[in-house]
Amino acid sequence: MTTFADLGLSPKLLKALEKTNLQTPTPIQAQAIPYIMAGRDLMGLAQTGTGKTAAFGLPLLHRLLDIGHPPAPKNVRALILAPTRELTLQIKDNLEVFTKGTPVKVTMVVGGASLFRQAQALSKGSDVLVATPGRLIDLLERGDVKLDQCAYLVLDEADHMLDMGFIHSLRKIAKHIPLKRQTMLFSATMPKDISEIADTYLRDPVRVQVTTAGKTADKVTQGVHFLPNGDKARVLEDYLKKHPTEQALVFGRTKHGSEKLMKLLAGWGFKAGSIHGNKSQSQRDRTLTEFRNGELDVLVATDVAARGIDIPTVRHVYNFDMPNVPENYVHRIGRTARAGAEGTSVSFCAPAEMGELQAIEKLLKKPLPILGGAPWSADMVAAAPKPGQNRGQRPARPQGGRPQGGKPAAGGKPQQARPAAKPKPMGGGNVPRRAEGGKPAGQRRTS
Structure with missing residues (x-):
């Protein structure tokens, strides 16, 4: 040796x-x-x-x-x-x-x-x-x-x-x-x-x-949920509640969306923090220190910060938004299972993100195990709002007669979301709109 x-x-x-x-x-x-x-x-x-x-x-x-x-x-x-x-x-x-x-x-x-x-x-x-x-x-x-x-x-x-x-x-x-x-x-x-x-x-x-391109950490258990954007936050909440003593890292695509998700989780009682390009260096350092010391249970981050997080206690990675660069998937889930430990990675895939998922599976040369839902049909993918077109609005309720996907109502203005009522169980749809930030995909901030 x-x-x-x-x-x-x-x-x-x-x-x-x-x-x-x-x-x-x-x-x-x-x-x-x-x-x-x-x-x-x-x-x-x-x-x-x-x-x-x-x-x-x-x-x-x-x-x-x-x-x-x-x-x-x-x-x-x-x-x-x-x-x-x-x-x-x-x-x-x-x-x-x-x-x-x-x-x-x-x-x-x-x-x-x-x-x-x-x-x-x-x-x-x-x-x-x-x-x-x-x-x-x-x-x-x-x-x-x-x-x-x-x-x-x-x-x-x-x-x-x-x-x-x-x-x-x-x-x-x-x-x-x-x-x-x-x-x-x-x-x-x-x-x-x-x-x-x-x-x-x-x-x-x-x-x-010492590895092949696109190879993920051996001890990361991976899977994907197919669900509308509006259901993602409640499903994430369920996962976090299943592992209350284990630290989790949640990845969003945009700075605004990640900050909004962090505040939502904090409002639900989780000890959550966020790091992204809109935070000052001192704020990012302080939040990482708190997470590293166990003062925070959940850290919401964008890809710009992904590779600087080396915290062995992270057991779970949640891809709240699918990465638009497939290699970033490997980097994201590499934040868990550090130094030989075991970890899990769960990805949430909305209809508009099927292309991102397919690119990731092509890189990995294998499909991700399905944890919930079913792959979106071509019709659903085609009808889904593209990035920057109200992506992230919650879907219409079948019985409510509200416009689908945030389409304009008869008056020509976008349909406004109703104020959130008392939280309902998973899938109830009472999640604040635009939890992902609604900005165009692929925005990056240089350091």
Whole structure:
């Protein structure tokens, strides 16, 4: 059995590892660390929760420990780019555990935080800078940071960077970094564009793959419910009540819809919080800390925050809205069954979301088990409101004679929902309208 000591890591790093839960290297760590320590460019493919941060972080820190003198003012020796603020914070926290008792300095810069304070933190230089692309470009343009002495570049969650439109930012940043460098690219999936990025920024890279594209965590029990949008909240409530002592992560598609769902759950008595692009960095950090400490039972999040959530106690993932990028399904449910634990994933599929479900099943190369309802017919799918067309309104009651799908009434104005009465059992339909936010699908916010 391979150990961290067998990999040739610095005694200082091995001492720091003794104080963590990391006992033996995961497959991605055991395969990637020797190549990175040897100075090779590397392209690593592994699903979420497999220890990618340590896979690049430990050998990177090992090489930096050999330098022996601090970096020059405003200069950075190693740059790690990540797509979201949550993931950036997670990487920084992990690296600081490994660097405890060493002179290696780790700095983080992200959007939503004080630009002035971040510039101050960089003024004395940094061994490792963990950054979101947008904020790093801000600091480069101000002259607050220099990358001309940067010898190491890590692109973490590279596929998500592409999803969020960071390819142009990456090109801008790369111009500031010497061509003579070691570059590492890590990704949970390997779409065609990732291979093109690897060809552009990596030199003769070794490829390490410990999973297949689209493969989900082995210990996640998955399933799908077919139900109208208006019934989703009550079905979610039933699931949450079945597991009152276990933490759950709920994914919405839009910022507005996720916030609205969180408030609805809180009104029903759940200890719920939310993280999305409309929250400030301090709000997101505080909510994640509360969830991590067990002060919250339910966390509602958008995809922009999905990959920064590494909380082993999450047992259930609910896809309240189906993701419009199929790879994001893998990332979402990868938030449970962390570090070998077991977890469940339940997806709610409305008629307008059949296309998203089919794309996910194509990626997985298998259908999701049906937990309730039946797949929507082609006629139902065709009649369903498309994103941005009142999607999320509750369906008409069969006996009520109300317009279906929010169609205009005789006066030409959309039919207004009646005030919610006393909550009824599952399927009663008394759920506030537009629980999903009603904004166009696929909106993203960069960090």
